[in-house]
Amino acid sequence: MDICLQDRTAVVTGASKGIGARIAVDLAAAGAAVVVNYRTDAAGADRVVEAITEAGGRALAVRADVSRSADVTALFEAARDAFGTVGILVNNAAISVFGPIEAITEEDYRRHVDINLWGTLLTMRTLAGQPGLGHASIINVSTAGTTFHPPYGALYVATKAAVNAATLVAAAELGPRGIRVNALLPGYSDTEGTRAMGFVGSPAADQAVSGVPLGRLGTPGDYGPPAVFLASDAARFITGAVVHVSGGRR
Numbered sequence: 462m463d464i465c466l467q468d469r470t471a472v473v474t475g476a477s478k479g480i481g482a483r484i485a486v487d488l489a490a491a492g493a494a495v496v497v498n499y500r501t502d503a504a505g506a507d508r509v510v511e512a513i514t515e516a517g518g519r520a521l522a523v524r525a526d527v528s529r530s531a532d533v534t535a536l537f538e539a540a541r542d543a544f545g546t547v548g549i550l551v552n553n554a555a556i557s558v559f560g561p562i563e564a565i566t567e568e569d570y571r572r573h574v575d576i577n578l579w580g581t582l583l584t585m586r587t588l589a590g591q592p593g594l595g596h597a598s599i600i601n602v603s604t605a606g607t608t609f610h611p612p613y614g615a616l617y618v619a620t621k622a623a624v625n626a627a628t629l630v631a632a633a634e635l636g637p638r639g640i641r642v643n644a645l646l647p648g649y650s651d652t653e654g655t656r657a658m659g660f661v662g663s664p665a666a667d668q669a670v671s672g673v674p675l676g677r678l679g680t681p682g683d684y685g686p687p688a689v690f691l692a693s694d695a696a697r698f699i700t701g702a703v704v705h706v707s708g709g710r711r
């Protein structure tokens with residue numbers, strides 16, 4: 462089965478590093494023109510664009526904070542100006558702060574809800590509001606933690622559980638217009654983000670891996686192919702699916 466995303470425009474949020482970067486590269490390898498969104502890491506986004514263009518693909522880096530409506534409007538305008546109507550959206554940008562429930566601050570709460578949930582709603586709203594949009598695919602990157610409920614993740618996991626719920630509602634609401642909406646649920650993974658928080662190589666990571674049937678952390682490369690599949694016509698009858706890509710941990 463050949464998967465071809467030729468003539469499709471994709472926006473991948475939070476694609477300057479980690480899982481988002483790899484999904485952007487793999488979508489481009491399948492033929493999509495890809496907008497590599499970032500918030501602070503322009504150099505990382507440029508590296509992703511360079512990797513795509515050196516391999517013969519089309520890509521553009523665009524700075525936007527997904528929690529700001531004006532930024533998201535400008536992100537989609539830049540994508541449309543460069544490559545045409547956006548038909549693939551990967552909502553990957555997110556933050557995660559882990560800690561005991563007693564330590565959760567109101568500021569943490571606002572940032573998580575603004576970026577993880579509102580950011581996802583804003584981009585879905587903007588995709589669906591594009592004039593002349595035909596069929597489209599939205600992939601919301603959530604977490605397998607929404608089904609295995611890790612301690613110290615109450616705030617982060619709660620926002621991702623809300624993303625799962627929004628995915629199911631959006632799938633029902635937008636399905637009649639040919640817009641598919643699915644959630645991809647990574648497991649514990651080795652990324653720039655989890656390295657920066659000291660997780661990779663820690664006793665907590667060893668303990669996490671012991672609960673994974675396939676016996677390892679995920680890597681960004683584990684998530685590109687399932688995202689490409691969900692974006693493509695090969696998944697044309699799949700919507701409202703909550704897909705664990707977590708080595709069997711759920």
Ligand SMILES: NC(=O)c1ccc[n+]([C@@H]2O[C@H](COP(=O)([O-])OP(=O)(O)OC[C@H]3O[C@@H](n4cnc5c(N)ncnc54)[C@H](OP(=O)(O)O)[C@@H]3O)[C@@H](O)[C@H]2O)c1
Nearest residue numbers: 475477479480499500501502526527554555649650652654
């Ligand atoms: N890694 C894991 O173990 C794991 C497990 C389950 C689920 N996930 C989910 O998988 C996704 C990617 O995780 P990751 O570990 O690859 O992340 P990461 O390495 O921490 O990278 C996060 C990305 O999100 C971007 N970002 C953050 N806030 C943003 C905002 N307001 N607007 C636009 N971009 C923003 C960052 O951009 P800049 O750096 O440019 O600011 C960066 O590109 C997330 O949704 C995460 O919740 C990860």
